[in-house]
Amino acid sequence: MKRVNQTLLKLDGDPDDPIHVKAFDKAGCLGHRMIRTVDEIDNIPDEEYPLLMESHLSGWEFAVEAWIHDGKIKFLNISEYVTLGYSVFVPATRELESWRDAITKQIELLIKTFDIQFGQIHPEYFVTSDGTMYFGEIAYRPPGFKAFELIERAYGFSAYQASMLVFDPKSTQEEVDAFFPREVVDAKGYAGCFGVYPKRRVVSKLEMPKECVEHPYFDFHELVPPAEETVPERDAFGTHWGLVFFFGDDPIKMRDLLKSQEDLDFYV
Template identity: 30%
Template sequence: MTVLLMGFRSGAARALEKMKVPYIIWSEKELLNSRTAKKIIIDKFPVEKNDLQIYLSDLSDVTHVISSTEAGVIPGSKIRKWLDLHRNKDSVITRCTDKLEMKKFLSQKNIPMTKFLPSRAMKAEDIVGELGLPVVNKVRLSSGGRGVQFLSTLEEVESSMSRDSYFEKPLDGTEGSIESFVINGEIVFTNITQYFKNGECNIVPGQYTQQINEKIEELNSNVLSALRIKWGMTHLEYYLLDNGEILFGEVALRPPGGYIMEALKESYGINFWELFINVEINMQKTELKFKKSNSSTIIIHPGEGTVSSITGIDKIKKLESFKKLKLKINIGDKIDQRDGVGEDYGHAIMTNTNSKNLLRDIKSFYSLLEITL
């Protein structure tokens, strides 16, 4: 058995090593840590089968292909097809990566969502006439907030018309996500994640009422059923409006980012990267422990500039909920502008059996950590 890991996520690599599964990494980016992979390929993902054979002369050596990143989903599906391995249908992969095709298809299945329009099929005046201003412009093949533009004038809308994107009417409310494992078309596990601060702080599981939880789970079930996803891990983002209505945002067929996998481990008492690998390789149900705690991930990005001081770390480590803090910056380091939630300069993990105490410590974290630029 050899797994071809499309896109590098350290959690997936560590899980493969712990499970003693030989694996090959294919990444478009240089790796800071190569782990113990049999082979490491640093190049653009293959477009044709010949591109694959350049690096893998013996294709029969690959028994499983696992896509752990958004960019690896489509090429990973292509490779499964070339090697005649178990896979979801091409239409499923397209609808879980191309946001416009996703919304077109699911809107026909009566999935509730905000109104949207393609960027190239209409004039800017017509888009503003239907959606109003301000309006949101999103790239079709992207994730983590990359390429999102908030436009407030007709001129700004016109300048975005050439992008391979779509426009949406902005919403008043909050965002969140629901993670699922699907095996043989059946949802065998779900977790609702609350975005306490969008793009910065997540709470696992979300602190919602039972009624709200049921609405989110119903939306998730309807979306995954409509898409006919047969197996894998899904990450669906939703909008919770001020009136309690739940709207669909987008769905991905891969593990979540934002260190949510770490928070899942803390809350449920099981390594979710290992669970993900098990589902991908064995496609069997795995017994999950019941929720034992409430966890939070806090992503650290101080903004653009040069770091002049960092204070509050010692006090943060004394918080009741403190579990982990990893900073990747020092005084004097230059910080680049943040283009997506996948870009950070550190993160923290907080966990507590008491949800109120967790919320208290999250607020304390934000008041204690000071990174001056």
């Protein structure tokens, strides 16, 4: 953390820029901590190590899912985060989709840099207030937060089947081209999900809010009644208790709906 802030030319007395640390053996938000002070590092349990450290980028974060065959992008989805660790939807709003050409060029650079011929990649990027796009990280694997399921809901094709198809070097060009729809224009609607975290320390039951289930975009949920009354302390960003899924025809309504779920109580 000191090295990061020295690199940023911070002076004595200036507030430190935060860093992110992630446990190697955990996925998603579990094991992901934002560290704002050096003292917080002492609170990380020994079993969390070794850790991956990342500098913090302030900006609009989004993810990309790209399927690659014979070194060429066959389908590129942009997943728009509403609140990191809570909510995401696909396809993205027109505002974020306006970055598609620039994003495509960045993905082509990754393909060239890592010599990717076949497979599916999941990079993340940030757009800052001055309109600069920064690379965050890349994973050569399926994404978390049910992104594949959201893509299938929006477009109608199995993202898992798509991955098997492009990973197979024996798949023909014709097979691959025929499998994928056109990005955005062939989407049947916008699919999003929200990760539920209990707001209370003690809960007794699952109670789906009317504002959620009576909304026309509500699709289904994977929440289950609590197994015990005491809510465990959240470790780092924590792990959500389940996802609520939505589907509709307006990305702005979808974005606002997902954001509004943060104010609701699902476990009481």
